[in-house]
Amino acid sequence: MERPPCTITHGAVKKHREDQRTVTEIGEAAPQGSELRYLANFERLVIRLSGRFINLAPEELDEEITAALKTIGSFAKVDRSYVFLFSADGRRVSNTHEWCSAGIDPGIGNVQDVSVDAYPWVMPKFARGEVVHIPDVSRLPPEAAGERREMQAQGIKSLINLPLVCGGRTLGFVGFDSVRARKTWPDDHVKLLKVVGEIIAGAIERARATAALTRQVQMEKMVADVSTRFINVGAGQLDREIDRTLEKIGTFTDVSRSYLFQLSGDRRHMSNTHEWCSPGFAPHIHQLQGLPVEEFAYSMDRMRRGEAFQVLRVDDLPAEAQREKLEFRSAGIQSLINVPIMAKGDMIGFLGFEA
DSSP states (O other), X not given: OOOOOOOOOHHHHHHHHHHHHHHHHTTSOXXXXXXXXXXXXXXXXXHHHHHHHTTXXXXXXXXXXXXXXXXXXXXXXXXXXXXXXEOTTSSEEEEEEEEEOTTOOOOGGGOSSEEGGGOTTTHHHHHTTOOEEESOGGGOOGGGHHHHHHHHHTTOOEEEEEEEEETTEEEEEEEEEESSSOOOOOHHHHHHHHHHHXXXXXXXXXXXXXXXXXXXXXXXXXXXXXXXXXXXXXXXXXXXXXXXXXXXXXHHHTOSEEEEEEEOTTSSEEEEEEEEEOTTOOOOGGGOSSEEGGGGHHHHHHHHTTOOEEESOGXXXXXXXXXXXXXXXXXXXXXXXXXEEXXXXXXXXXXXXXX
């Protein structure tokens, strides 16, 4: 099912303002004087940010997110603001954008492609769409001991993290650290930060959708071109055309290596017959000749059924894929996909792409 688009308009800030008026009208702790002016300025700032993200070109997104982090961070007088994004499978996380005030060391290089299991207390909260507000890091509960140690190692005294949610899916989170002094965020400010998170999440999702569509169009064009070239290729030109195709697809998909394996006539052995390697990567073709098919039963059984064999992380392969895991690890492979080549329902080989 297609997820509904993420759209944030000035109405989100307007609703926050109406909620605040309701509190004021019933006599509950309405902000006065400078607090009221601060909140009004904060609202105007969020509205301006919303306008900047409307119809933003994908290539402008990274710069605009960093600018927004600086704008909010400076206004709120925090020391560091950032965005973390999850991998496609939600199992890894990376710090993708960051702003630091003067004199604060950046932390963006410390968290790149890290397992979410490294943060067992906080990550489930993001998955549930919860805000993580920590006014005093030193008072985190015992079950958050790992997170507390890491935060204190970075000198963080207080922080607030808000999940980036779009279409019911958590893309990552936006956060604001206080290093020089502790900071507690009032509920009204947290509501506005949620709007900021929605604005950023919506922009990220739109940029991804645009990039995916562009990529799909380019892929379809490339496949059509490849198909046309093979229609009238002669036997003497076949090997050369296969090599060119592997290079074309490998370059387009930005993989380390693309290859073709063919099965022997009795289907008991397989050999790497064609290969393309990205610059800097050593060829493997000479090491992959006459391999016994039965030793790779886990992957081969799937491909015989006409299924693609995809591995997002080699370390995640199950115990029954031990032979594949050993082979992939020895070759330095982190992820791959093998696509079966079928002839009248019989698998005669496969195309592969690895990183």
